[in-house]
Amino acid sequence: MSGNNGRSNNGFGNKKNRASGADQYANEGRYLSGNENDPILEIRHLAKSFGNNKVLTDVDFDVYKGDVISVIGASGSGKSTLLRCINLLETPTGGEIIYRGSNVLDRGVNAPKYRAHVGMVFQSFNLFSNMTVLENCVAGQVKVLKRSRNEAKQYALEYLDKVGMAPYIKAKPRQISGGQQQRVAIARALAMDPDLLLFDEPTSALDPETVGEVLTVMQNLAEDGMTMLVVTHEMSFARDVSNQVFFMHEGVIHESGRPAEIFSDPQREETKDFLARFRNN
Numbered sequence: 019m020s021g022n023n024g025r026s027n028n029g030f031g032n033k034k035n036r037a038s039g040a041d042q043y044a045n046e047g048r049y050l051s052g053n054e055n056d057p058i059l060e061i062r063h064l065a066k067s068f069g070n071n072k073v074l075t076d077v078d079f080d081v082y083k084g085d086v087i088s089v090i091g092a093s094g095s096g097k098s099t100l101l102r103c104i105n106l107l108e109t110p111t112g113g114e115i116i117y118r119g120s121n122v123l124d125r126g127v128n129a130p131k132y133r134a135h136v137g138m139v140f141q142s143f144n145l146f147s148n149m150t151v152l153e154n155c156v157a158g159q160v161k162v163l164k165r166s167r168n169e170a171k172q173y174a175l176e177y178l179d180k181v182g183m184a185p186y187i188k189a190k191p192r193q194i195s196g197g198q199q200q201r202v203a204i205a206r207a208l209a210m211d212p213d214l215l216l217f218d219e220p221t222s223a224l225d226p227e228t229v230g231e232v233l234t235v236m237q238n239l240a241e242d243g244m245t246m247l248v249v250t251h252e253m254s255f256a257r258d259v260s261n262q263v264f265f266m267h268e269g270v271i272h273e274s275g276r277p278a279e280i281f282s283d284p285q286r287e288e289t290k291d292f293l294a295r296f297r298n299n
């Protein structure tokens with residue numbers, strides 16, 4: 019696996035041209051070579067079964083730097099399983115997950131290190147309840163990236179500031195709102211210098227009044243060039259922020275396209291039904 023290319027890779031805080039993914043998509047381009055333009059992640063024929071339940075059957079896509087991909091689809095269609103496979107929280111039963119040219123399903127891959135590059139933000143935040151906000155953002159850096167505590171603290175403070183949580187560094191998770199906890203979880207993932215961030219319904223567990231603050235942080239990340247794969251029921255985010263939308267149905271990406279195409283002119287019956295049901299809810 020190629021190493022982390024350093025802080026500048028992160029994108030957050032540096033205005034980056036995030037047209038690369040969109041342009042390649044517009045050109046249907048898979049023709050570029052050289053590191054910068056190679057996909058960050060290549061998913062090939064990914065399959066996952068739980069016993070006889072085939073949850074993912076044949077998932078195939080690429081993620082390029084700067085892509086913001088929204089994954090939508092009905093409950094049970096395999097969205098979380100897809101992200102959990104990519105993050106190595108589940109072991110796929112078939113296919114490949116190629117991160118910067120190396121299959122991460124090969125033996126000997128260091129999962130915690132890989133997860134620093136391909137971070138994940140969960141619906142339920144998953145903060146350590148016994149640690150302060152600051153410590154939550156420091157611990158992984160020290161353990162996995164072997165940063166000194168001082169250095170890790172500087173990174174943590176920088177990203178907590180970006181998500182508006184700097185005033186709360188001494189708080190424990192239970193002392194702050196769900197939206198604030200989720201912003202801390204995002205800062206924690208950012209402090210690991212990820213190449214790509216996975217989000218699994220990051221606003222679904224939130225009180226309605228705190229959804230907006232998390233979506234704003236995510237929109238800022240996208241505008242700053244962070245590469246993101248976002249499972250979401252927030253259709254406004256999918257439509258307005260992402261450059262691609264994947265509609266999952268029965269374990270495959272049943273339809274994909276630019277948001278304007280998917281929302282205004284879906285081609286598959288199941289996509290039409292899903293979006294219609296959504297509008298009626």
Ligand SMILES: Nc1ncnc2c1ncn2[C@@H]1O[C@H](COP(=O)(O)OP(=O)(O)OP(=O)(O)O)[C@@H](O)[C@H]1O
Pocket residue numbers: 068071073091092093094095096097098099100
């Ligand atoms: N650990 C597991 N063991 C057994 N079955 C599982 C496991 N995880 C997921 N499944 C099954 O896989 C299927 C897809 O689940 P998944 O959580 O990926 O769906 P989803 O698209 O994320 O749905 P939702 O929108 O409700 O979050 C479901 O039938 C679920 O019961």
Ligand SMILES: [Mg+2]
Pocket residue numbers: 097098099
């Ligand atoms: Mg899910």
